[in-house]
Amino acid sequence: MCGIAGKLYFDPRRDVARELLERMHQVQAHRGPDASGIHLDGSLGLAHSRLSIIDLSPAGHQPMPNEDGTVWIVFNGEIYNFPELRPDLERRGHRFRSRTDTETILHLYEEHGPDCLRYLRGMFAFAIWDARQRALFLARDRFGAKPLYYHHDREAFRFASEAKALLQDPEVEVRPDPASLSQYLTYGCVPSPASAFRGLQRLPPAHYLTCQDGAVRVERYWRLQRDQQAERPEAEWCREIRERLEEAVRIRLMSDVPLGAFLSGGIDSSAVVAMMRRATTGPLKTFSIGFPEREYDERGYARMVAERFDTEHHELEVRPDAAAILPRLAWHHDEPFGDSSAVPTFYLAQLTRRHVTVALTGDAGDEAFGGYQRYAAITLGARLDGMPGAVLLRAAAAGLGRALPRGGRRGGLLLRGRRFLEGLGETAERRYARWLCQFQGSSKRELCTPEFLAAAGGGDDLAILDRLWRGSGASDACDAALAADLALYLPDDLLVKTDIASMAHGLEVRSPFLDHELMEFAATIPARQKVRGFRTKHILREALRGLLPDPVLSRPKMGFGVPIDHWLRHELKDVLQDTLLSSRAVGRGYFRPDAVRRLAEEHWAGRVNHRDRLWLLLMLELWQRTFIDADGELARQRRTIGE
Numbered sequence: 001m002c003g004i005a006g007k008l009y010f011d012p013r014r015d016v017a018r019e020l021l022e023r024m025h026q027v028q029a030h031r032g033p034d035a036s037g038i039h040l041d042g043s044l045g046l047a048h049s050r051l052s053i054i055d056l057s058p059a060g061h062q063p064m065p066n067e068d069g070t071v072w073i074v075f076n077g078e079i080y081n082f083p084e085l086r087p088d089l090e091r092r093g094h095r096f097r098s099r100t101d102t103e104t105i106l107h108l109y110e111e112h113g114p115d116c117l118r119y120l121r122g123m124f125a126f127a128i129w130d131a132r133q134r135a136l137f138l139a140r141d142r143f144g145a146k147p148l149y150y151h152h153d154r155e156a157f158r159f160a161s162e163a164k165a166l167l168q169d170p171e172v173e174v175r176p177d178p179a180s181l182s183q184y185l186t187y188g189c190v191p192s193p194a195s196a197f198r199g200l201q202r203l204p205p206a207h208y209l210t211c212q213d214g215a216v217r218v219e220r221y222w223r224l225q226r227d228q229q230a231e232r233p234e235a236e237w238c239r240e241i242r243e244r245l246e247e248a249v250r251i252r253l254m255s256d257v258p259l260g261a262f263l264s265g266g267i268d269s270s271a272v273v274a275m276m277r278r279a280t281t282g283p284l285k286t287f288s289i290g291f292p293e294r295e296y297d298e299r300g301y302a303r304m305v306a307e308r309f310d311t312e313h314h315e316l317e318v319r320p321d322a323a324a325i326l327p328r329l330a331w332h333h334d335e336p337f338g339d340s341s342a343v344p345t346f347y348l349a350q351l352t353r354r355h356v357t358v359a360l361t362g363d364a365g366d367e368a369f370g371g372y373q374r375y376a377a378i379t380l381g382a383r384l385d386g387m388p389g390a391v392l393l394r395a396a397a398a399g400l401g402r403a404l405p406r407g408g409r410r411g412g413l414l415l416r417g418r419r420f421l422e423g424l425g426e427t428a429e430r431r432y433a434r435w436l437c438q439f440q441g442s443s444k445r446e447l448c449t450p451e452f453l454a455a456a457g458g459g460d461d462l463a464i465l466d467r468l469w470r471g472s473g474a475s476d477a478c479d480a481a482l483a484a485d486l487a488l489y490l491p492d493d494l495l496v497k498t499d500i501a502s503m504a505h506g507l508e509v510r511s512p513f514l515d516h517e518l519m520e521f522a523a524t525i526p527a528r529q530k531v532r533g534f535r536t537k538h539i540l541r542e543a544l545r546g547l548l549p550d551p552v553l554s555r556p557k558m559g560f561g562v563p564i565d566h567w568l569r570h571e572l573k574d575v576l577q578d579t580l581l582s583s584r585a586v587g588r589g590y591f592r593p594d595a596v597r598r599l600a601e602e603h604w605a606g607r608v609n610h611r612d613r614l615w616l617l618l619m620l621e622l623w624q625r626t627f628i629d630a631d632g633e634l635a636r637q638r639r640t641i642g643e
Contacts, residue, residue: 002062003031003049003503004074004148005160006127007169008136010214014155016045024165025049027637030332031076031161031503039063039072044129044136048074051506053358054256059098066106067095070131073109075102076161077124077146078510080251085119109137114208117221121251123514125203127159135212142222142516143364144192144205144491147499151200157211161503163200163334167627167634173199174638176628181336181590181620182456183464185439185447188338188616189492191464193218196335196623205491224519226473226483229526237525238543244521245543248512249275249360257357260285262348262509263313265301267537267544267552268362268371272512274547276360277309286311287352287359289318289344293563304549316351318344318562319571326575330622331633332504337623338438338616339493340564345501353505363498364513367485368522369540370530371557374435375478379531381431382477428477429469429484433462436489438613452590464488478527565611569604576600576618585621 005024007016021038025047029036032049035058039046048062063072079085079101086104090096094107101122108116109128114137123145128137138159140148150159151166160166167174177198180190192202203209206222249272253259261276263269263286276284286306290299299315306313329342352359366372426434433440439447440461448456460466465484472483502509512518529539541553568576579585581600586593596617603610627634 002051002074002076003028003161003165004076004125004127005047005165006074006129006136006158007045008129008157008211009043010154010156012043012134014043016040016043018045020169021045021047023168023637024160027168028160028162028165030506033506035061037061037063039065039129041072041129041131044131046072046074046127046129051357051508052257053078053508054100054254056256057098060100060102062102064098064100064102064106066110071106071110072129072131073102073106073126075105075124075126077122077126077141078252078508079104079120079122079124080254080515081119081121083254114139114210114219114221117208121516123510125161133212135210137208137210138203139208139221140203140205142206142224143486143495143514143519145495145499145511145514147496148203149195149200150203150209152211152216153199154214157216163195163197164331164627164634166200167197168637170638174628174634175199176624178452178455179457182444182448182453182461184336184338184620185444185616186437186461187464187488187492188438188612189496190335191488191492197627222516224483224486224516224523226475226479226523228524229475230524231526234529234539234542237529237539238545240521241540241543242547244515244518245271245512246275246278248515248518250279251515252360252510252512253279255358258285258355259358259360260287260352260356261311261360262286262352262362263288263302263305263311264362265298265303265305265552266362266555266557267540267548268365268513270301270305270362270548270552271365271540271544272360272362273305273309273311274544275512277311284309284311285355286313287348287355288313288315289348289351290315291318291344291563293566296563301552301555305552308549314351314355316347318347326618326622327626328504330619330626332500333496333619333623334500334627335623336616336620337496337500338612338619339497340562340612340615342497342501343562343564345497346504349501349505349507349509353507357506358508358510359502361498361509361511362513363494363509363511364490364519365540366537366557367482367490368513368519369525369537370478370482370527371537371540372435372485373534373536373557374432375481375527375531376534376536377435378428378432378481379476379478379527380533382428429466429480430462432469432477432481432484433465436465437462438616447591447595449589449592476527478531482527482530564615565603565609568611568614569606573604576614579621580614580618584625588624591617 029049032051034052035050037048046063063074065072082101082104089107123141125140125146125148149163158166175198180194180196184190190196193204207220209218261273288302290297468484468487469480472480474480532538599610602608626632
């Protein structure tokens, strides 16, 4: 993995300053601690921070040129099929100086231009400077495993792996975007292509960007098709799932540095470890995080899998240390990020990096094979929609849901039952939003001041989700939910969390379930094979039967949960009080003080579990203090640029 950055002035007579590129590199140097490089070509500058994984020699350093120095690349990611691509390029006359996948991309671009992307199997974000055409070409992988921010105005175009690198440029104004912050309150993250900073954007997954003569054009190059579903015996599905997953794991084992795996004890990470063991007989290291609160602790299942596959297993028990972890999370994430599982993910990456440089993970298994309970709820709701008297039945169920108590523990039947029943009174896509969203509609109006809502521009909070649902091309509600998660929840939440946590510690993380060929195959499996009644991931469980321990296969979905509800009532109560309820936070004018205090007091008293909402608001305030306020870390760094 690496960090990339660059700047292009549209006026060829205006030179990019080396000092700026050095600052852009330094602020994201954690992404690539092994080497760094800068290439200047008058009005164009490229910077790179390298985490060496394949070909550790200087020949693999970046920015990397082609043979005559007319085309240059900076690349973040891994291309797993580059050994198969290289021989054809050599036959076409391209000369290689390294054993890297980076050089393969460079020569593919020379041969095919933007069409080079269809050949790549892996995760990537890269920029290519074509000096012959004075054009920049940027691209991002199909699912968004690797980030890519950009900013352009009338004078210049800038890009980087992390937003904080772009904000090192004094020509970039640092301002929050109220519309994006409003979306954050709804989704717990800022949906791409927007960012929390006005003027900064993210290149969406499966898109490329060209910048030439001051014009910027963004185009999609790939889309997951959901209209090719097939009917096959279950045994055939299971056999091919095993074969494809094993291959996706095998090609992700190439590395010139030590390699291991995250192991939560869930089905997905356990399946990856099982396939790693089938592909290698050597030592295999696995890593888990646990909590003293038993209902959140999965270490028992992880140990069971580690014993089954004879791994060298490492564990860490996490306890809240707000003074240490919260400011670091705010700084590394660049944007407000409301997923509390960022905490254990950060600690897990820290633990893993002490032993290996590359780790495999089970990310995206739920989105590929239907692993969330909300998919079962969506499927059941769709069946009820087709029953006689459905309108009256749904209305009565929604009323019952509203009458249920508002408390309940995390993942408990009360919380899930109330959410399901209330949702029956709405359309399928709005029903789905109840499982994914925090503040929207009346709850957002109760929280936010009229001034903030006006600055955010109003509009429908759920329009993004509606558009993704309707545009999915899915044949049923469950498939539409899977498509929406692949387009929003996966790239803007889960993969951001994994990338930030791993890169903060110089760790490369690879997910076999993100393999686009595996995903394309999974999309051909009918949703009823994935979700049967309340049994999620049915076909994947069956495919792994006999390979994984039965208790792992039969356990319900837990997720990478954190005892945030407990922490906010105890260990983090003072932090919440001093940060979220401070005069500094109130003075921003975003929220009604009485509404925020009511959320906190209801949670402290145990009347309502507001853990997700309070965590979301807490991380937003910490982001403001870090990046927006005059005494924040970003402001301090920018003030030193001219010193």
